[in-house]
Amino acid sequence: MNVAEQLPSETDAAILRKALDEVRRVIVGQEHMVERLAVALLARGHCLLEGVPGVAKTLAASTLATVVGGTFARIQFTPDLVPSDIVGTRVYHPSSEQFDVELGPVFVNFLLADEINRAPAKVQSALLEVMAERQVTLAGVTHPLPRPFIVLATQNPIESEGVYPLPEVQRDRFLFRVRVPHPSAHEELEILHRMSVAPPVPERVLDPDTLMALQKQAEQVSVHQLVADYVVRLVMATRAPSEYGLGDLADTIEIGVSPRATLGLVSAGRALALLRGRDYMLPDDVRDVAVDVMGHRLMLTFDALADGVDPEQVVRQILHAVPPPLVVWNQQR
Known part of the structure; x- marks a missing residue:
């Protein structure tokens, strides 16, 4: 059992604040989005970020994954995506005359589903088992996903070309839908100063074991x-x-x-x-x-x-x- 499980709630909060401060070194403003991402991590829930292009949705998700630690993968969802592109498939090897299972990019701790509403219905259905059961079934064999596992998805609500509205059953799988607005004038100026020269690089603060210990602490x-x-x-x-x-x-x-x-x-x-x-x-x-x-x-x-x-x-x-x-x-x- 990790030592973090025995720590009082004040110490847990201090650890989490340190992680959030590291995210804020990269993300200007968007306090609501950053806090909701942290809450989703602690609550073992998936988070859907909805906003126009350029408001740091993808950057926030990837930065949080870096700060928390663990494996990370980004999938750019497109209309020609098929389920095997994300969950994996069976591959035949002529040399051995056997089928081997090639696991897809979803087998990570943090999955960034970028522009998730661009994927067709077949891909969305494949994500249902991933998000709800945290497992993938290939050729009748169930493969559990790593722990912890969270899907951080982004979508653009204003586009109508080449997008597929998320079905209700999939929206229900997301703990949060967070709307990400444009930054204010003060934040826009800070973005200009901070990101126009040498963008800050986030440092790792947590690790998967500590995160799971904090998740158990939240359940108590x-x-x-x-x-x-x-x-x-x-x-x-x-x-x-x-x-x-x-x-x-x-x-x-x-x-x-x-x-x-x-x-x-x-x-x-x-x-x-x-x-x-x-x-x-x-x-x-x-x-x-x-x-x-x-x-x-x-x-x-x-x-x-x-x-x-x-x-x-x-x-x-x-x-x-x-x-x-x-x-x-x-x-x-």
Whole structure:
């Protein structure tokens, strides 16, 4: 067992802050994206970064992989990609007259799926087993992926040429969908100063064993029954909004979020609490991650989509309507 498992939550938070500071040496601004990437790592979840080109989505993912350590692979998704290009295939060798299994590039700790929405349906289906089961089945033989394993995917939401919208079942596999905006004027100037001469090179801070120990530590973060009940109420408000005083959303939401959202809110809230130096989860942790966990899982009606309703705004409306509990923790205990 790694020594990091015995460390208090404050020490765990210090280790994580050191790793995030190393990422921030390379990435200018984008604090929300960097924090969500760290939370996804701790919560063993996959993360989808959505934004226009040039806002450091790919750079952030590759920098985080370098800082955390472990093996890393980047796959540039294109319309002509086939499943064997990512998961592997059987190769016949005439010299031995036998088939050998050639494992694909997904057998790494960190997989960067760049422009994931450019891949066709067959490739997306091959990723489902990779993301959900963390394994690949080739010729009837199951090959487990390395631990830890996380998919960091990017997509451009504005393109319509040569892209395939991610199916709902695949979006549900992502713990977060994080929207990455343009930098501010101050950040743009800092990018110019920092990246126009000799870009900083990130240094390795963690290793896979330490990361897995921190993941186990995040799973031990306490969740009060009132906080768990609050999570369930948020989820149920997407399925039966009229019962929570949100009758106007009945014609907006076609299908509410899945049970993966319930589990995701808890696991992400625990990871965020650990990142903030606590061994217990507060309702504020749930509220902070709710938009990124629930927004991409909501299925809106056709009329709502035609009217340009933003699912993240719907989640914010639910957060405003469903009151959080008042939880008082005994610090001595």
